[in-house]
Amino acid sequence: MKKKPYAHAYPLETGAGSRTMVLYFGISLIIHLIFFSSVVFWPASAPKPRFSPGSINVNLVSLPGPPSAAPAPAAVSKPSAKPVAAPKKEVKTAPIEEVVAIPPPKTLPEIKKPKKTVSLTPKPEKIKPKKSLKKKTQDRQKMIDHAVTKVKKKVEKSETDSVSQALDRLKKKVEQTEASRVQAGSTGQAAAGAGKGGVPGATGSGGQRRLELIDLYKIEVAFQVERNWAFSQQLAGESETLQVSLVFKVMSGGEISDIRFTERSGNSYLDESAYRAIVKASPVSPHPAGIRTPYVTMGVRFTPEGIRK
């Protein structure tokens, strides 16, 4: 008699056993729910910084004119006329794509000019001890003058080099994106426009190239850091395979702050020399006019491998 009211409510089972089963099932369900919802929602709150703030609100305009980057604006400056409000919107709609799209900057390792004169390298053409020694022993002042002019030349050379290389790289990138766009079936008009030097396209697909300015700026900052890097391999010992990575923020005025290690090499001398290089480089050249974020976050990786090559 008593079973009847329960029986219709629980058609699959009957009796007191089913009630406890339901209880346990409920508890289990709640725990599962909590667990899985935590998996779903908890991590979502963390990775906000993934969208690096520097990549939003970027308009591709000419570089402001830091002396070392002099040739750069000439090539990129054409688009400067067009930073209208419209592109901004587009960027916001697809910021993730942009962040992912930055190709790894490959230019820096190629800046090899300073090597020749520093001559840790063993190769015969590079070391000319006879010359330098004679000067050293015979006329110190002359030698110093010579060294100074050498260094000056070197600086000029490597500066222009870095910039021209950066430009080459950008051009390549533009070509690549262009090629992919053409393949994707976009109009020939846009292709022609971009070929001239990376004009942000009229369509949303141009967003990729809007990052070039910030890229260029980052490369310039990295170069300024490199110019401040003093590192004696003799002191560090076997360090060819080591690398140390740091991340820092560049404020709009060029001041560097929040330097932190993201990867240490295990060689404290290398780590410290890298840290010092960044501190010494500060302030770097200020943000170009097109960068509207309060700071640019960037990473550099120091690898002494290039020394003996």
Added chain:
Amino acid sequence: MIVRWLGCTLFIIVANLLIGPVFCFAQSDKDQYEYIDISNPFLRKIPLAVPLFKNENETVEEKRLSNSSAELLAASLEFTGYFKLLDRGAFLFDPQKDGILTPQINFANWTVIGAELLITGLFKEVDGNITMELRLFDTFKARRIVGKKYSGKKAEQRRMIHRFCSEVIKYLTGHRGVFGSKIAFVSNGSGNKEIYTCAFDGYNAQQVTRNRSINLSPAWSSDGRYLAYTSYKKKKPDIFIKNLAEMQEASINKKGLNITPAWVPGKFELAATLSFAGDQEIYLLTGSGKVIKRLTNIRGIDVSPTWSPDGKKFAFVSNRAGSPQVYVQDLASGKVRRLTYEGSYNTQPSWSPQGDRIAYASVVDGRRNIVVMGLDGQEPLQLTHESGDNEAPSWSPDGSLIVFSSNREGPFRIYVMTAFGTDQRRLLVMTGEQTNPKWSMNDFNN
């Protein structure tokens, strides 16, 4: 109802299983920064600032000594090849007015000119006694690393400065550097080839032998107390072992040649080439000249032994394969391995104090040049180029420098370079020709 619950739960579980990993991967993709590679240091040395010292009494004599001390400190540290000495003209610092202690130093004034290390000094001279307080600072961390006070007679000035240099190098590298070491060499300035010694930086060259014959191949014992050399003073080449403090001599004067001595590290034993048995072979001898055993046994010439730092192996030159080449032999097992294959004339090996490399003189395009080779068979590295003949390399006790002789400026003279071949410079100027340099392994300052 329970079916609906089940269905609902199942859906959530399946959904979570599908979606969960996506978020997990998103989470693990933490590498949010683009890294720009930097692999070319602009300066391959440490920028170091050594301003003049602060004088306590400011007398003329004190100023003179103080300035010469600062100069010596700067020059000695520069000698190591680790440092780039910054120009004093760029310093925003007046030693007499500004403080020399941590809280008084404005480190920004130093970091702005690029100095990573700074040494300040306080100097006092009273009645021929001098007192120095020397401090090494890390300018970027704005803290003192080393601080030492030295006092003694005027004549101790060099030693005090070099003691402090040792402290600085010890902080940076873990070993005490070269500042207490000496270099022995052969010079014919007096008309005969005699053995001389000088400090690591070429200072205070002193004649050791005065026998008006030919003296060659000096070799320091590891404690620096004995100097072995080959001399023709008895009309044929014999080895003499000189106790430098007591000026006593033992000799190895067996029949035939007795040449190229090399001390076993840490022992009163040496290896040398003797030919009393007819063939030139390398023998192990006691420090007083008694034969312990024969080390090489093969037809042909075996000369110029040099020991590994642990004394378990030695390298030597042999012409057993037709041309002079460097071989390495294990002392216990007697196993021999040929080290050099490039070039047809490789001689004068010198085993690095770290034990991983051997420097030797090799004829390249008709000229003798210094080459360094790893024992692991890595590529030989030519350190001297297009600068006359370069020969007789010898490592500094810390393995950071190599001394050698070269005729790049005409007569053979002694030169020093870093172990990478950079910073080649002449060590000293003397009349005549200087050859056969040998760096001592010990610290004479202690």
